[in-house]
Structure formats: C-alpha cells, structure tokens
Amino acid sequence: MIRIVSQIVSLVLLMVILTEGNPQQVIDASGQCHCPCECSAQHRPLFQVSARGSAATGRNASTSTSSRRLKIGAFNIKTFGRSKMSKPGVPQRIKQIIERYDVILVQEILDRSGESVRQLHRMLSRTYEFVISDRLGRGRYKEQYAFFYRTDRVSLLNFHQSTDREDAFEREPFSVLVAPKQINNVKLALIGFHAKPTDAVKEIGRLADVIGEVRRQFGADVEPIVLGDLNADCDYADRRRRLRAGDALTTNTSYVWLIGDDVDTTTRDSTSCAYDRCVLWLLVVVVVAVVVVVVVMCGGLRRERSG
Ligand SMILES: *[C@@H]1O[C@H](CO)[C@@H](O)[C@H](O)[C@H]1NC(C)=O
Ligand SMILES: *[C@@H]1O[C@H](CO)[C@@H](O)[C@H](O)[C@H]1NC(C)=O
Numbered sequence: 001m002i003r004i005v006s007q008i009v010s011l012v013l014l015m016v017i018l019t020e021g022n023p024q025q026v027i028d029a030s031g032q033c034h035c036p037c038e039c040s041a042q043h044r045p046l047f048q049v050s051a052r053g054s055a056a057t058g059r060n061a062s063t064s065t066s067s068r069r070l071k072i073g074a075f076n077i078k079t080f081g082r083s084k085m086s087k088p089g090v091p092q093r094i095k096q097i098i099e100r101y102d103v104i105l106v107q108e109i110l111d112r113s114g115e116s117v118r119q120l121h122r123m124l125s126r127t128y129e130f131v132i133s134d135r136l137g138r139g140r141y142k143e144q145y146a147f148f149y150r151t152d153r154v155s156l157l158n159f160h161q162s163t164d165r166e167d168a169f170e171r172e173p174f175s176v177l178v179a180p181k182q183i184n185n186v187k188l189a190l191i192g193f194h195a196k197p198t199d200a201v202k203e204i205g206r207l208a209d210v211i212g213e214v215r216r217q218f219g220a221d222v223e224p225i226v227l228g229d230l231n232a233d234c235d236y237a238d239r240r241r242r243l244r245a246g247d248a249l250t251t252n253t254s255y256v257w258l259i260g261d262d263v264d265t266t267t268r269d270s271t272s273c274a275y276d277r278c279v280l281w282l283l284v285v286v287v288v289a290v291v292v293v294v295v296v297m298c299g300g301l302r303r304e305r306s307g
Contacts, residue, residue, distance in 0.1 A: 070153065070180045073101040074276060076194065076229040081111035085119055095123045102153040103178060105192040107229055109144040117146055127152050131159050133174035133192075138167075145174040145192045145228075154178040157187065160217045168206045170196035173226075175210075177218045189214050189222040194229045200237035201245050204230055208248035208255075211281065226279040233261060234273035249279055256280045 077084070077094060085091050098104050098120075109117055112135065121130055127150045135142040149156060158177040162169070173193040180186055191214055195203045211224045226249070231237055239261050242250040249255045258278040259265065265276040 070103070070183070070188075071101045072188075072190065072225070072227070072278075073104040074107070074192070074227040074229070074278065075104055076107040076276065078108055080106065080109045081116050082113075085116045091120060091123060094120060098128070098148055099125060101148075102180075103147060103149040103176075103190065105190065105227055106146045106148060107143065107192070107194040109146055110142070112142075117144075121148070124148065129156070131156060131176060134161055136171040136174075138170060143171055143194065145171075145194070147174075147176045147190065147192065149176075149178060152181065154180050158218055160214060162210055162213060169193075169203055170199060173207070173210050175214050175218075177222060187218070187222045189218050189224045191224060191226045192228050193226060195231045195237070197231045197236045200231040201241050201247065204232060204237055204242060204249060205245055205247050207279075208252070224281050227277070229275050230277045231275050232277050233275055234271070236275075254282045256282055 075097060098106070106117075109132070111117065114132075117130065117132060121128065128148050129151050130146050130148045133145040135144050137143055147159075155178065156176060157179055160175045160177075162172040162174070164172040171194050173191050175189055175191045177187055177189050180188070191207070191210060193203075193207065193210075207226055211226070214224055215222060232242070233239075239250065249257075256279065258280065259274055259276065261274050263274045264272040265274055266272070
C-alpha cells in the first residue's frame with residue numbers, strides 16, 4: 001500500500017513539474033543566452049533531471065534543494081572539433097552551456113587528436129572532469145561521446161562502452177555510473193546515445209537491451225537513464241514509426257519519456273523536432289521515490305539563436 005501511494009506521489013510530482021517546466025523560466029533563471037556569434041549548437045542541451053532527496057538518511061530534510069538537485073543534460077554540438085573551437089566566441093558559449101549542468105553528455109566529437117576536448121576541458125571550471133568514449137562508427141566518419149561532470153556533485157563510479165556484437169548500432173551507446181554526492185544510496189546509470197538518423201527506429205528498438213546490459217555491468221541496483229540525440233522524431237523515428245515497429249521503449253509503460261513529442265529540441269528555425277530525449281525507467285522514479293523524494297523535471301531550454 002505504501003509503495004502504491006509512493007508511486008502515485010512520484011507520478012504526481014512528475015506531472016506537476018513537467019507542467020510547471022516553463023522553458024522560458026528555466027533559461028531566464030540562468031541568464032540570457034543570446035550569442036553574438038554563430039551559435040555552436042546543432043541541438044540545444046535541453047533537459048534537467050533533478051533528484052531532490054531528503055528523508056532517506058535521516059538527516060535534515062529541509063536541506064536547501066539546490067544542493068540536492070542534480071542537473072543532467074545532453075548536448076549534440078554539431079561537428080565538434082578544432083574548427084569549431086577556433087571560431088571566435090564559440091568555445092566560451094559552449095563552456096557557459098556545459099557549466100549549467102552537473103553532468104552533461106556531449107555528442108558529435110569528431111576531432112581524432114582529442115585536442116578540442118582537452119582544450120574545452122581546460123576552459124571549464126576546475127571542478128569538471130570528463131570521461132570519453134572510443135571513436136565510434138562503421139566507416140571513416142567517427143564520433144565520440146564525452147560525459148563532463150562536476151566532481152563536487154557526483155562521483156564517477158564506472159563507465160562502460162557497449163560492444164554490440166550484432167552491429168546493431170552505428171555509434172554504440174556509452175554509459176557512465178555516477179553517484180550524486182548529496183543524495184545517499186542513489187546510483188545513476190546514464191546511457192549516452194546518438195542514433196544514426198536513418199536507422200533511428202531500429203537502433204532505439206535495441207536500447208531496452210542496452211539497459212539490461214548496463215544493469216548487468218553496473219549492478220541491478222542502478223537507475224538507468226537513456227539520454228542523447230535519439231533522432232526520435234519527424235522523418236526518422238517519430239512516435240508513429242516507433243509504435244509501428246513495436247518499440248519497447250515507446251510501448252512499455254515502464255519507460256517514461258521526459259521530453260514530449262511536441263518539443264523542439266533543435267536550434268534551426270526551419271526544423272521543429274524532438275530529436276533529443278531523456279528516457280527513464282519508471283523504476284528510477286519509483287524506487288528512488290520510495291527511499292527519498294524524487295522530482296523529475298523536464299525543462300526545455302529556450303531556443304538558442306544565433307545573431
Ligand atoms: C535544518 O536545516 C534548517 C535550514 O538550514 C535549519 O534552520 C535547522 O536548524 C536544521 N535542523 C536541524 C535539526 O539540523
Ligand atoms: C517492460 O519493461 C520492464 C522493464 O524492462 C520489463 O520488466 C517488463 O517485462 C516489460 N513489459 C513488457 C510487457 O514487455
């Protein structure tokens with residue numbers, strides 16, 4: 001009974017916050033993001049999961065929420081490499097965006113030398129560290145994922161590069177296991193993934209298997225969250241296409257898509273597609289809610305315009 005009540009409470013919280021998640025407020029709170037230069041983002045970093053803990057540890061339940069709220073984002077920085085890092089103003093913009101988050105997945109890292117990522121890392125506040133994936137892709141064109149994280153906010157416990165024996169993925173998911181420092185007994189398995197647009201339905205269809213793999217790798221007590229540019233909308237993998245393919249993440253109510261199908265996660269004026277997503281296993285909400293109080297917030301950021 002208690003469990004059921006907790007579930008209901010967590011879902012209500014989820015809904016309340018989702019409704020309240022006025023994108024304008026989110027961005028205004030963290031300062032204007034007008035950019036005098038060409039904006040560097042292909043897609044804007046757009047979601048924030050905030051886990052607010054209290055009673056679990058028996059510690060002071062009224063601890064300020066900001067210290068117990070973890071901001072997680074995913075950012076596809078189109079063709080991130082030396083050329084982008086040498087454009088005036090662009091690295092500073094990227095730095096500003098990354099530093100809004102406690103943990104952020106960066107996608108489309110192309111620079112084979114690794115210098116662009118190191119350069120970016122040197123610009124960030126000293127509390128940030130990063131972990132980077134293999135160079136991934138079937139052909140000559142390869143991308144890397146990187147997770148930047150604040151060491152005063154989370155501990156990096158592990159990471160995992162999916163191997164994909166059946167070659168289902170162009171860019172195999174890359175996962176990290178982090179433990180928020182201000183919330184006891186919570187381990188988040190963040191599964192970063194950038195889908196190949198033309199295979200997006202097929203690739204998204206395999207993500208439930210990846211969640212299983214990651215739980216075998218990291219332990220059954222972790223809370224998996226899939227995040228990244230899943231290309232999960234418009235001509236690639238909109239809801240209709242995913243349903244027709246019987247996609248597990250879409251049809252199984254154990255998964256919660258924090259970013260709705262009607263959200264525009266792209267920066268270009270001519271496109272309005274919810275390519276970038278954050279998918280929780282409902283257990284993330286339920287299990288964590290039983291222990292602490294979890295509020296999951298989806299706050300889309302306002303379009304980051306150039307000019
Ligand atoms: C709990 O935190 C509040 C706000 O910081 C503080 O006023 C209060 O004294 C704390 N209570 C305990 C028992 O530590
Ligand atoms: C839905 O997903 C959960 C979690 O992976 C799984 O335990 C359950 O069996 C799935 N339900 C169906 C109907 O496939």
